[in-house]
Amino acid sequence: MNSFEFNKIFAAVLVAGITAMFAGFVAENVIHAHALEKDAVAIEGVESSGGGAAVEKLAEPVLHLVASADVEKGKKLSKACASCHSFDKGGPVKTGPTLWGVVGSSKGGASGFGYSSGMMEMGGKWGYTDLNKFLWKPKKFVSGTKMNFIGLKKPEDRAAMIAWLRTLSDSPKSLPGDSEIAAEAAELAPPEEDMADVTPEAGEEIEQEAEKATKVEPHAGDEITVIPAKKPAVEETPQEIIEEILEKVTPEAPKKMIELNN
Numbered sequence: 001m002n003s004f005e006f007n008k009i010f011a012a013v014l015v016a017g018i019t020a021m022f023a024g025f026v027a028e029n030v031i032h033a034h035a036l037e038k039d040a041v042a043i044e045g046v047e048s049s050g051g052g053a054a055v056e057k058l059a060e061p062v063l064h065l066v067a068s069a070d071v072e073k074g075k076k077l078s079k080a081c082a083s084c085h086s087f088d089k090g091g092p093v094k095t096g097p098t099l100w101g102v103v104g105s106s107k108g109g110a111s112g113f114g115y116s117s118g119m120m121e122m123g124g125k126w127g128y129t130d131l132n133k134f135l136w137k138p139k140k141f142v143s144g145t146k147m148n149f150i151g152l153k154k155p156e157d158r159a160a161m162i163a164w165l166r167t168l169s170d171s172p173k174s175l176p177g178d179s180e181i182a183a184e185a186a187e188l189a190p191p192e193e194d195m196a197d198v199t200p201e202a203g204e205e206i207e208q209e210a211e212k213a214t215k216v217e218p219h220a221g222d223e224i225t226v227i228p229a230k231k232p233a234v235e236e237t238p239q240e241i242i243e244e245i246l247e248k249v250t251p252e253a254p255k256k257m258i259e260l261n262n
Protein backbone atom coordinates (compact mmCIF):
# COMPACT_ATOMS: atom_id res chain seq x y z
CA MET A 1 0.00 0.00 0.00
CA ASN A 2 1.58 3.25 -1.08
CA SER A 3 1.38 6.38 1.00
CA PHE A 4 -1.25 7.92 -1.31
CA GLU A 5 -3.60 5.00 -0.63
CA PHE A 6 -2.97 5.35 3.05
CA ASN A 7 -3.74 9.07 2.92
CA LYS A 8 -7.06 8.36 1.25
CA ILE A 9 -8.05 5.87 3.93
CA PHE A 10 -6.92 8.21 6.65
CA ALA A 11 -8.89 11.08 5.16
CA ALA A 12 -12.00 8.91 4.85
CA VAL A 13 -11.83 7.94 8.52
CA LEU A 14 -11.26 11.55 9.52
CA VAL A 15 -14.20 12.83 7.49
CA ALA A 16 -16.46 10.12 8.90
CA GLY A 17 -15.42 11.06 12.44
CA ILE A 18 -15.97 14.77 11.92
CA THR A 19 -19.34 14.15 10.30
CA ALA A 20 -20.47 11.99 13.23
CA MET A 21 -19.35 14.63 15.73
CA PHE A 22 -21.06 17.38 13.82
CA ALA A 23 -24.29 15.37 13.49
CA GLY A 24 -24.28 14.77 17.23
CA PHE A 25 -23.73 18.44 17.92
CA VAL A 26 -26.56 19.49 15.63
CA ALA A 27 -28.94 16.87 17.02
CA GLU A 28 -28.23 17.93 20.58
CA ASN A 29 -28.87 21.59 19.85
CA VAL A 30 -31.91 21.17 17.66
CA ILE A 31 -33.81 18.57 19.67
CA HIS A 32 -34.39 19.13 23.37
CA ALA A 33 -35.57 16.14 25.34
CA HIS A 34 -38.24 16.84 27.93
CA ALA A 35 -39.23 14.50 30.74
CA LEU A 36 -42.81 13.33 30.39
CA GLU A 37 -45.21 15.04 32.76
CA LYS A 38 -47.12 11.80 33.20
CA ASP A 39 -46.18 8.24 32.53
CA ALA A 40 -47.28 7.30 29.04
CA VAL A 41 -48.63 4.03 30.42
CA ALA A 42 -50.01 4.14 33.95
CA ILE A 43 -49.09 1.05 35.94
CA GLU A 44 -51.17 0.30 39.01
CA GLY A 45 -49.16 0.34 42.23
CA VAL A 46 -46.06 1.96 40.74
CA GLU A 47 -45.10 5.50 41.60
CA SER A 48 -45.14 7.91 38.71
CA SER A 49 -41.79 9.03 37.39
CA GLY A 50 -43.45 11.97 35.68
CA GLY A 51 -41.51 15.21 35.59
CA GLY A 52 -38.88 14.19 38.10
CA ALA A 53 -38.57 15.67 41.59
CA ALA A 54 -39.61 19.15 40.51
CA VAL A 55 -43.25 18.22 40.09
CA GLU A 56 -43.57 16.01 43.13
CA LYS A 57 -47.05 14.70 43.69
CA LEU A 58 -48.84 15.75 46.83
CA ALA A 59 -51.83 14.28 48.63
CA GLU A 60 -55.13 15.73 47.44
CA PRO A 61 -56.74 18.08 49.95
CA VAL A 62 -59.57 16.33 51.81
CA LEU A 63 -60.49 18.57 54.73
CA HIS A 64 -63.46 20.02 52.88
CA LEU A 65 -64.84 16.46 52.65
CA VAL A 66 -64.48 15.48 56.30
CA ALA A 67 -67.64 17.12 57.70
CA SER A 68 -69.89 15.35 55.20
CA ALA A 69 -67.85 12.13 54.99
CA ASP A 70 -69.40 8.73 55.65
CA VAL A 71 -68.24 7.76 59.15
CA GLU A 72 -69.51 4.19 58.70
CA LYS A 73 -67.36 3.86 55.60
CA GLY A 74 -64.37 4.94 57.67
CA LYS A 75 -65.16 2.26 60.21
CA LYS A 76 -65.30 -0.37 57.45
CA LEU A 77 -62.00 0.83 56.00
CA SER A 78 -60.38 0.46 59.42
CA LYS A 79 -60.39 -3.31 58.88
CA ALA A 80 -57.27 -2.64 56.82
CA CYS A 81 -55.64 -1.20 59.94
CA ALA A 82 -57.01 -3.62 62.52
CA SER A 83 -54.23 -6.18 62.18
CA CYS A 84 -51.84 -3.58 63.59
CA HIS A 85 -54.04 -1.15 65.52
CA SER A 86 -56.63 -1.37 68.23
CA PHE A 87 -59.15 1.48 68.08
CA ASP A 88 -60.62 0.85 71.54
CA LYS A 89 -60.21 3.05 74.56
CA GLY A 90 -57.51 1.39 76.63
CA GLY A 91 -57.06 -1.17 73.82
CA PRO A 92 -53.91 -3.26 73.51
CA VAL A 93 -50.73 -2.20 71.77
CA LYS A 94 -50.30 -4.40 68.71
CA THR A 95 -47.79 -3.96 65.89
CA GLY A 96 -48.86 -0.33 66.05
CA PRO A 97 -50.08 1.93 68.86
CA THR A 98 -53.70 2.19 70.01
CA LEU A 99 -55.49 4.80 67.96
CA TRP A 100 -58.27 5.80 70.39
CA GLY A 101 -58.16 9.58 70.65
CA VAL A 102 -55.40 9.96 68.04
CA VAL A 103 -56.94 13.00 66.33
CA GLY A 104 -55.42 16.07 67.96
CA SER A 105 -53.02 14.01 70.12
CA SER A 106 -49.22 14.35 70.10
CA LYS A 107 -47.47 12.48 67.32
CA GLY A 108 -45.84 9.39 68.73
CA GLY A 109 -47.68 10.06 71.99
CA ALA A 110 -49.51 6.80 72.80
CA SER A 111 -48.10 5.18 75.92
CA GLY A 112 -46.51 1.77 75.81
CA PHE A 113 -45.45 1.88 72.17
CA GLY A 114 -41.88 2.16 70.87
CA TYR A 115 -42.15 4.55 67.95
CA SER A 116 -39.61 4.93 65.17
CA SER A 117 -37.14 7.77 65.60
CA GLY A 118 -38.61 9.33 62.44
CA MET A 119 -41.98 9.55 64.17
CA MET A 120 -40.51 10.86 67.42
CA GLU A 121 -38.66 13.61 65.54
CA MET A 122 -41.85 14.81 63.85
CA GLY A 123 -43.16 16.70 66.86
CA GLY A 124 -46.50 18.51 66.93
CA LYS A 125 -49.99 17.07 67.01
CA TRP A 126 -52.06 14.99 64.66
CA GLY A 127 -54.08 17.73 63.01
CA TYR A 128 -56.36 16.93 60.10
CA THR A 129 -53.90 18.00 57.39
CA ASP A 130 -51.07 15.88 58.79
CA LEU A 131 -53.38 12.87 59.09
CA ASN A 132 -54.36 13.33 55.45
CA LYS A 133 -50.72 13.43 54.36
CA PHE A 134 -49.72 10.50 56.59
CA LEU A 135 -52.62 8.28 55.56
CA TRP A 136 -51.95 9.07 51.90
CA LYS A 137 -48.39 7.75 51.99
CA PRO A 138 -47.10 6.96 55.50
CA LYS A 139 -43.50 6.46 54.38
CA LYS A 140 -43.42 9.77 52.57
CA PHE A 141 -44.73 11.76 55.50
CA VAL A 142 -42.61 10.08 58.19
CA SER A 143 -39.32 8.90 56.79
CA GLY A 144 -38.29 5.63 58.39
CA THR A 145 -41.74 5.02 59.88
CA LYS A 146 -42.47 1.59 61.28
CA MET A 147 -45.95 1.71 59.78
CA ASN A 148 -45.75 -0.77 56.96
CA PHE A 149 -48.83 0.33 55.11
CA ILE A 150 -49.04 1.60 51.54
CA GLY A 151 -51.63 4.25 52.29
CA LEU A 152 -55.15 5.20 51.28
CA LYS A 153 -55.05 6.43 47.69
CA LYS A 154 -58.59 7.77 47.33
CA PRO A 155 -59.34 11.18 48.82
CA GLU A 156 -62.86 10.03 49.88
CA ASP A 157 -61.37 7.09 51.75
CA ARG A 158 -59.00 9.32 53.69
CA ALA A 159 -61.79 11.77 54.48
CA ALA A 160 -64.01 8.90 55.73
CA MET A 161 -61.16 7.43 57.78
CA ILE A 162 -60.35 10.79 59.35
CA ALA A 163 -64.04 11.42 60.08
CA TRP A 164 -64.27 8.06 61.82
CA LEU A 165 -61.00 8.46 63.75
CA ARG A 166 -62.36 11.80 65.00
CA THR A 167 -65.27 10.04 66.70
CA LEU A 168 -62.90 7.85 68.75
CA SER A 169 -62.72 10.26 71.63
CA ASP A 170 -64.64 11.32 74.72
CA SER A 171 -64.55 14.88 73.41
CA PRO A 172 -64.02 14.82 69.62
CA LYS A 173 -61.98 17.62 68.14
CA SER A 174 -64.10 20.16 66.27
CA LEU A 175 -64.46 19.56 62.54
CA PRO A 176 -62.02 21.35 60.22
CA GLY A 177 -62.94 25.04 59.98
CA ASP A 178 -62.91 27.22 56.87
CA SER A 179 -59.44 28.64 57.48
CA GLU A 180 -57.97 25.18 58.10
CA ILE A 181 -59.61 23.92 54.91
CA ALA A 182 -58.23 26.86 52.93
CA ALA A 183 -54.74 26.44 54.40
CA GLU A 184 -54.69 22.74 53.46
CA ALA A 185 -55.92 23.50 49.94
CA ALA A 186 -53.16 26.09 49.50
CA GLU A 187 -50.45 23.80 50.89
CA LEU A 188 -51.42 20.81 48.78
CA ALA A 189 -52.31 22.66 45.59
CA PRO A 190 -50.47 21.19 42.62
CA PRO A 191 -47.40 23.25 41.73
CA GLU A 192 -48.24 25.84 39.05
CA GLU A 193 -45.06 25.54 37.05
CA ASP A 194 -42.23 23.16 36.85
CA MET A 195 -39.27 24.50 38.68
CA ALA A 196 -36.56 25.81 36.41
CA ASP A 197 -33.91 23.29 35.60
CA VAL A 198 -31.10 24.21 37.97
CA THR A 199 -28.43 21.86 36.75
CA PRO A 200 -25.60 23.79 35.12
CA GLU A 201 -25.31 23.64 31.36
CA ALA A 202 -22.87 21.04 30.17
CA GLY A 203 -20.70 23.71 28.57
CA GLU A 204 -20.39 25.60 31.82
CA GLU A 205 -18.97 22.58 33.56
CA ILE A 206 -16.42 22.02 30.87
CA GLU A 207 -15.36 25.65 31.12
CA GLN A 208 -14.79 25.28 34.84
CA GLU A 209 -12.76 22.15 34.29
CA ALA A 210 -10.64 23.91 31.69
CA GLU A 211 -10.00 26.79 34.07
CA LYS A 212 -8.70 24.39 36.69
CA ALA A 213 -6.47 22.66 34.20
CA THR A 214 -4.69 25.83 33.06
CA LYS A 215 -3.78 26.94 36.55
CA VAL A 216 -0.28 25.65 36.99
CA GLU A 217 0.95 25.58 40.54
CA PRO A 218 4.58 26.64 40.84
CA HIS A 219 6.74 23.99 42.41
CA ALA A 220 8.25 24.94 45.72
CA GLY A 221 12.01 25.37 45.48
CA ASP A 222 12.04 26.17 41.78
CA GLU A 223 14.69 28.77 41.27
CA ILE A 224 13.93 29.72 37.73
CA THR A 225 10.34 30.76 37.32
CA VAL A 226 10.67 32.82 34.18
CA ILE A 227 8.84 30.35 31.98
CA PRO A 228 5.74 32.30 30.93
CA ALA A 229 2.50 30.87 32.36
CA LYS A 230 0.69 31.61 29.16
CA LYS A 231 1.79 31.02 25.65
CA PRO A 232 3.38 34.21 24.32
CA ALA A 233 1.40 35.94 21.63
CA VAL A 234 4.31 35.68 19.22
CA GLU A 235 5.61 32.21 18.75
CA GLU A 236 9.22 31.90 19.80
CA THR A 237 11.46 29.04 18.89
CA PRO A 238 12.70 26.90 21.78
CA GLN A 239 16.15 28.23 21.08
CA GLU A 240 14.99 31.81 21.61
CA ILE A 241 13.19 30.92 24.83
CA ILE A 242 16.28 29.20 26.23
CA GLU A 243 18.41 32.20 25.36
CA GLU A 244 15.92 34.52 26.99
CA ILE A 245 15.92 32.50 30.19
CA LEU A 246 19.68 32.19 30.32
CA GLU A 247 20.04 35.89 29.75
CA LYS A 248 18.03 36.60 32.86
CA VAL A 249 19.79 34.07 34.99
CA THR A 250 23.41 34.51 34.00
CA PRO A 251 25.35 37.03 32.04
CA GLU A 252 27.26 36.43 28.85
CA ALA A 253 28.99 33.07 29.30
CA PRO A 254 26.20 30.52 28.64
CA LYS A 255 25.10 32.39 25.55
CA LYS A 256 28.44 31.70 24.08
CA MET A 257 28.07 28.04 24.96
CA ILE A 258 24.83 27.89 23.06
CA GLU A 259 26.46 29.53 20.08
CA LEU A 260 29.19 26.97 20.25
CA ASN A 261 26.68 24.16 20.37
CA ASN A 262 25.01 25.29 17.21
Ligand code: HEC
Pocket residue numbers: 077078080081082083084085095096097099102106107108109110114115116118119135142144145146147148149152161
Ligand atom coordinates in the same frame (compact mmCIF):
# COMPACT_ATOMS: atom_id res chain seq x y z
C1 HEC B 1 -48.67 -3.24 59.13
C2 HEC B 1 -49.10 -2.58 60.34
C3 HEC B 1 -49.93 -1.32 60.23
C4 HEC B 1 -51.04 -1.08 59.47
C5 HEC B 1 -51.74 -2.01 58.49
C6 HEC B 1 -51.46 0.27 59.80
N1 HEC B 1 -50.62 0.82 60.70
FE1 HEC B 1 -50.76 2.70 61.50
N2 HEC B 1 -49.03 2.38 62.50
C7 HEC B 1 -48.30 1.23 62.52
C8 HEC B 1 -47.09 1.43 63.25
C9 HEC B 1 -45.99 0.39 63.49
C10 HEC B 1 -47.12 2.77 63.70
C11 HEC B 1 -46.02 3.51 64.45
C12 HEC B 1 -45.20 4.23 63.38
C13 HEC B 1 -43.83 4.73 63.80
O1 HEC B 1 -43.44 4.59 64.95
O2 HEC B 1 -43.17 5.27 62.90
C14 HEC B 1 -48.35 3.34 63.22
C15 HEC B 1 -48.78 4.63 63.47
C16 HEC B 1 -49.98 5.16 63.09
C17 HEC B 1 -50.46 6.47 63.45
C18 HEC B 1 -49.72 7.48 64.34
C19 HEC B 1 -50.07 7.15 65.77
C20 HEC B 1 -49.39 8.00 66.83
O3 HEC B 1 -49.60 7.69 67.99
O4 HEC B 1 -48.62 8.91 66.51
C21 HEC B 1 -51.70 6.62 62.89
C22 HEC B 1 -52.61 7.82 62.97
C23 HEC B 1 -51.97 5.39 62.18
N3 HEC B 1 -50.91 4.53 62.31
C24 HEC B 1 -53.14 5.14 61.48
C25 HEC B 1 -53.35 4.01 60.72
C26 HEC B 1 -54.55 3.79 59.94
C27 HEC B 1 -55.73 4.72 59.90
C28 HEC B 1 -54.38 2.61 59.29
C29 HEC B 1 -55.31 1.93 58.31
C30 HEC B 1 -55.78 2.72 57.21
C31 HEC B 1 -53.10 2.08 59.70
N4 HEC B 1 -52.51 2.95 60.57
C32 HEC B 1 -52.59 0.88 59.25
C33 HEC B 1 -48.63 0.04 61.89
C34 HEC B 1 -49.67 -0.12 61.01
